[in-house]
Amino acid sequence: MPVPNTKPSLLVSRLYLEAVLPTLAPLCRYDSKAATMIENETFGVRFALASGEHGSISFHDNQASSGNGTNVSQLNLLLPTAAQCVSLFSKKGLAIPIPLGGWSVLPKMGLFQKVTDRLEAVLQPDPADLEDPDFLAIHAHCSLFLAVRALVVLLELDPEGQKLLPKLPKGIAVFRYRHEKFPDQWIDLTSNTPQAGEGELPGPALVTLEFKTDQTAQLAMANRLDSLAALGKQEMVLTGYVPFADSLDLVMKRIQPYLT
Amino acid sequence: MLNTSSPYPKSMALFHRAAELIPGGIYGHATPVATIPGVLPYYADSGKGCRYTDIDGNTYIDYMCGYGPIILGHANEEVDAVTRERQAKGDCFNHPSPLMVELAERLVGLVDFADWSVFAKNGSDMTTWATMVARQHTGRKKVLKVAGAYHGTDAWCTPGHGGLIEEDLSQILNFKWNDSESIADLFAKHSDDIACVIITPFHHPAFGNSVLPDPEFLKTIRNLCTHHGALFIVDDIRAGFRLNIGGSHRYFGFEPDLVCFCKAMANGYPISSTLGRKEYKVAASNVFLTGSYWNNAVPMAASLKTLELVEKHDVPAHLEKMGQRLFDGLTREAKANGFEVVCSGPPAIPFMSFADDPGFHRMQKFSALIAKEGVYFHPHHNWFLCAEHREADIDETISGAGRAFAALKAEQ
Numbered sequence: 001m002p003v004p005n006t007k008p009s010l011l012v013s014r015l016y017l018e019a020v021l022p023t024l025a026p027l028c029r030y031d032s033k034a035a036t037m038i039e040n041e042t043f044g045v046r047f048a049l050a051s052g053e054h055g056s057i058s059f060h061d062n063q064a065s066s067g068n069g070t071n072v073s074q075l076n077l078l079l080p081t082a083a084q085c086v087s088l089f090s091k092k093g094l095a096i097p098i099p100l101g102g103w104s105v106l107p108k109m110g111l112f113q114k115v116t117d118r119l120e121a122v123l124q125p126d127p128a129d130l131e132d133p134d135f136l137a138i139h140a141h142c143s144l145f146l147a148v149r150a151l152v153v154l155l156e157l158d159p160e161g162q163k164l165l166p167k168l169p170k171g172i173a174v175f176r177y178r179h180e181k182f183p184d185q186w187i188d189l190t191s192n193t194p195q196a197g198e199g200e201l202p203g204p205a206l207v208t209l210e211f212k213t214d215q216t217a218q219l220a221m222a223n224r225l226d227s228l229a230a231l232g233k234q235e236m237v238l239t240g241y242v243p244f245a246d247s248l249d250l251v252m253k254r255i256q257p258y259l260t
Numbered sequence: 261m262l263n264t265s266s267p268y269p270k271s272m273a274l275f276h277r278a279a280e281l282i283p284g285g286i287y288g289h290a291t292p293v294a295t296i297p298g299v300l301p302y303y304a305d306s307g308k309g310c311r312y313t314d315i316d317g318n319t320y321i322d323y324m325c326g327y328g329p330i331i332l333g334h335a336n337e338e339v340d341a342v343t344r345e346r347q348a349k350g351d352c353f354n355h356p357s358p359l360m361v362e363l364a365e366r367l368v369g370l371v372d373f374a375d376w377s378v379f380a381k382n383g384s385d386m387t388t389w390a391t392m393v394a395r396q397h398t399g400r401k402k403v404l405k406v407a408g409a410y411h412g413t414d415a416w417c418t419p420g421h422g423g424l425i426e427e428d429l430s431q432i433l434n435f436k437w438n439d440s441e442s443i444a445d446l447f448a449k450h451s452d453d454i455a456c457v458i459i460t461p462f463h464h465p466a467f468g469n470s471v472l473p474d475p476e477f478l479k480t481i482r483n484l485c486t487h488h489g490a491l492f493i494v495d496d497i498r499a500g501f502r503l504n505i506g507g508s509h510r511y512f513g514f515e516p517d518l519v520c521f522c523k524a525m526a527n528g529y530p531i532s533s534t535l536g537r538k539e540y541k542v543a544a545s546n547v548f549l550t551g552s553y554w555n556n557a558v559p560m561a562a563s564l565k566t567l568e569l570v571e572k573h574d575v576p577a578h579l580e581k582m583g584q585r586l587f588d589g590l591t592r593e594a595k596a597n598g599f600e601v602v603c604s605g606p607p608a609i610p611f612m613s614f615a616d617d618p619g620f621h622r623m624q625k626f627s628a629l630i631a632k633e634g635v636y637f638h639p640h641h642n643w644f645l646c647a648e649h650r651e652a653d654i655d656e657t658i659s660g661a662g663r664a665f666a667a668l669k670a671e672q
Contacts (some may be wrong), residue, residue, distance in 0.1 A: 232297050237297070237298075242293065243466075
């Protein structure tokens, strides 16, 4: 079933809040331009819909982190509707977030805009930029980070994801990138609520997909990879319960259509 | 990126060429992804008996037999002699050869409930056509199948995801294997619109153990079909002629209305068939059926000779005996090395996996290790035996398995 032309605003807004926004964390960790932008900055931004969905990012100690748990001044922005949230993040249409607190952070919004512009440049790169191997690696890792978190949203809200979720095995799928500096990304379906994370696994992996080349990861994330050929050539290595990865891939292919 | 440390340099090099030209490099069930890429060979060169040699010169005792077609062994001389003879007279004509009638007579004579037979090339040709016959006969739409069962590559049954639209599956309902209540529920909800039930004679999912049918489950299907006027189709593509020359329904003791055969019926030559009861012959005649090569004479000659030899040598009994010997040996060697294995399926179509290995990680490692011993075991698909697997081959396999289990133990 293709992604509908009229994309559900709540789903897309949650993709922005729970997948795109958190990707600022790896961006600032690995991309020197983003890292320079946030150097010595300490502030946070929280976006919340009137219906309660929210996402936040904090900059502190020369890094970015998503979610709660940091004690920094935070600008709280209310987006009355999911449609406005989509407009704000996609830069299409009118969106006027309402500041509810954290006024002292307002002057930092120009900087925040610059960091998010950098994220956009990394996630939707100019093809020429991909010729730089360092940039390619960061692009691929950030795309993978985003995809795994988007997967959680789609399994909950996308019609295909919803259909698939009850049929998926109760296990952990791991996505590994060849560079050691990039932590494993994983999705955990062992409980009733899918969870995404990185680094140490919460349990044994049921399936592991490892990208052996930067270009393979980039093409995979862009839905432009002949996966069977790449696996046969061992540019990707898939071990364990392959049908699990196959099913997740089916949903992952739907991320990009929702975000474009 | 060419893996220069691969034990299969020629396979890998050829695959790199293929990947430039052929989507997937190798697609379908033979894709390296279905096994363990880089750890098992990609391309075959030759075969004889129960062994084959890949293009890098590695020879294996073959426990896949081309995924089923090879029942008498690779390059069987008697079968190949009749096909050469037939080939010399021509193969593809404007008309069928008399062999078509001979083969139909032969098959109808073998399958106890059957009154007619048709021919095609692949399993999917026949499973799809059989469901169409059921729809033609009943005037109904719905097809009931077991969740996770494989019936081919057509849109209604493909395990793939690409290229499908919602409507492809809108009339296909799934029930659970060996769950009589599950299928009874579907009949209760849709009885007036169920054209047929299609099952494999035993459940043999990829990435899962094989499961034999509960006799009560088979009886329930038969009764529900009879009561509601739906057809009972058995997809005997994979198991046909391996368990019983008259069809797997005789091995398991049930009575279908239509049966689809392929794989083992011609020892590797391309042909498939559906057989059915006389009351469905008119409907069958009304469902258009043809293909460019479906009347070819060579595969029909091969099938007649194959069936003759399978019957003459009671191949199903031999496969059962060799399969049991394999099961016993694998279980013994596993235990000796501290592993618990699960041997599943009928012994003639065996499979082994490790207990407590839901991701098949251990099985994948074991398959890689035993490949080094010259044994080709698929890590997550049922295996196949052929008439040329003799006791010595089974014993050689078990010895290799012992070393592979020991190596696996050492790795842990």
